[in-house]
Amino acid sequence: MYHVMVICGDNSPLKEVDRWLSRNGFHVNISQTIEQAIKYYELDDFELLLVDAEVTSDESLAKISQQTFIIFDQRPSLNGAIEYMAKGASYFIPLPTDPDTVLTQVIEALEKPKRSTKSAELIAEPSSSDISLFANQSSSSNSPALGSPESGIIGNSPVMHVLFDELQKVAKTNATVLIHGESGTGKELVAKSIHNLSKRKNNALISVNCAAIPENLIESELFGHEKGAFTGAVSARDGLIVAADNGTLFLDEIGELPLEAQARLLRVLQEGEIRRVGAVTSTQVNIRLVTATHRNLLQMVQKGMFREDLYYRLYVMELTVPALRERGEDISLIAKTLLEKACKKHDKPIPQYTKAFDKAIREHSWPGNVRELENALERAIILSPEGKLEASNLKLKTKDSYTTATKATQTGAADSAPQFAIEGTTLDDYFKHFVLTHQHKMTETQLAQSLGISRKSLWERRQKLGIPRKVTE
């Protein structure tokens, strides 16, 4: 059992976390200040400290710099996040937060070795209240071999070896890389490996999911803004591109970047200069750009949805991450590792991986790729009796349930207006059905609007429910 120390004041939302973690089998102690924790406990007895930024000071942070700790902040800001990472935090999580985020980050922090404070990887989403910082996975010069479980990208199939070879060659250069692949294939992992194997590995890797940022905020998030540049711009702010200076900027879902922001990005690539929104002068930046998309950008160019000049700037080196169904034996290899991870997460004994279970895994087509496999295995672990794995508990959708949705769109059977038609469906089922039947003719923004949610929520629910995206425009 893991021992975790929560350090926060009486009114902190972090107190909730105690309950969530205890329920999931962690042993949790609480202290009100770092000094109190040091006075009454042996900090080495705790594998992880969860600390509210409110109770920290430079001196107290120095006292825990050798421990593994996560900072939670009720008033998050990009600069604050960078500072905490520099002082040794493994992660930076804005408050309030939800149990899933906390559990995921806690487990990842426990699984990763403590990093040096020099290299930080910053995974950033929309606004300052939505920034997460992640410890760099492998900043040492001897990074784990690609394909091994330690590298994060498990794979030993011929198609993956082709990818690993290309990845290693590309990583050493400063070339812009476009990573292509279906949703859930591991494009983000590939981007991280490029950074970790590059000369920039000791500087920041900043990951931005363009699909998760509201369109009206993208430009100021990426490029920063001057004071008064728009309503709400009460002070000048650097954008995420500046935060990636001398490091790597990973723009996931680049196909979702609005045209205006595409023009600004092009300027950064052409001139190596960045101009904040509302600014008249530019500053130099040195970034390596890695982008990813599941979309056919060339088709988007033909439809006027993506700038041709930017496309050719991005398309210097292309890496294609194969779909899971093309990886043969890798499916079992990945399944076994993910199964262990899910057991650890849910504090369950690792069950026997039977032939019948493997057969079910191998026969499915995995349109949502590794993410779908990850979710299915988690379901199987939760639903199956302890120590046993039942294939039926993977709750796999048949091929028909994916194609029916697609056909409905093609025949025009699907309406643009939401319909609550299917009796007995849960809200998640309805959401999934709606997205699958409409995504072929709607942009992410239109989909989100029809569902009455933000683009970010749409993206998050896609991840949670493992809903694959359309492959082409």
Ligand SMILES: Nc1ncnc2c1ncn2[C@@H]1O[C@H](COP(=O)(O)OP(=O)(O)OP(=O)(O)O)[C@@H](O)[C@H]1O
């Ligand atoms: N080869 C692999 N071995 C182990 N885990 C993997 C592998 N590939 C992907 N994963 C896991 O699958 C999940 C999805 O991966 P990732 O987010 O990198 O995919 P993606 O292609 O970027 O997805 P999207 O297109 O939706 O952004 C992650 O939890 C990742 O850790």
